[in-house]
Amino acid sequence: MGGVTLKQNFNKMADYKCEVCGDVVEKTGVTIRYIAGKGAIHDVQCEECGEYMELANPKSGVPSFRSNRYGQTY
Numbered sequence: 527m528g529g530v531t532l533k534q535n536f537n538k539m540a541d542y543k544c545e546v547c548g549d550v551v552e553k554t555g556v557t558i559r560y561i562a563g564k565g566a567i568h569d570v571q572c573e574e575c576g577e578y579m580e581l582a583n584p585k586s587g588v589p590s591f592r593s594n595r596y597g598q599t600y
């Protein structure tokens with residue numbers, strides 16, 4: 527396990543880029559884990575070199591929680 531504090535599944539389409547060879551892939555349903563000291567990582571690995579890929583378009587990949595619970599008036 528080793529410090530996994532959050533696990534979340536994204537169904538949105540997102541682009542992932544390999545920092546090593548520059549390859550870009552499009553993935554859906556990627557599992558995101560939040561590891562203390564490392565930040566959010568995912569399971570997307572480059573098919574070319576096996577490196578973990580970086581999110582290329584954070585806009586569609588970053589989780590945005592709706593504030594309906596706290597946005598309600600009383």
Ligand SMILES: [Zn+2]
Binds near residue numbers: 548549575576
């Ligand atoms: Zn690569």
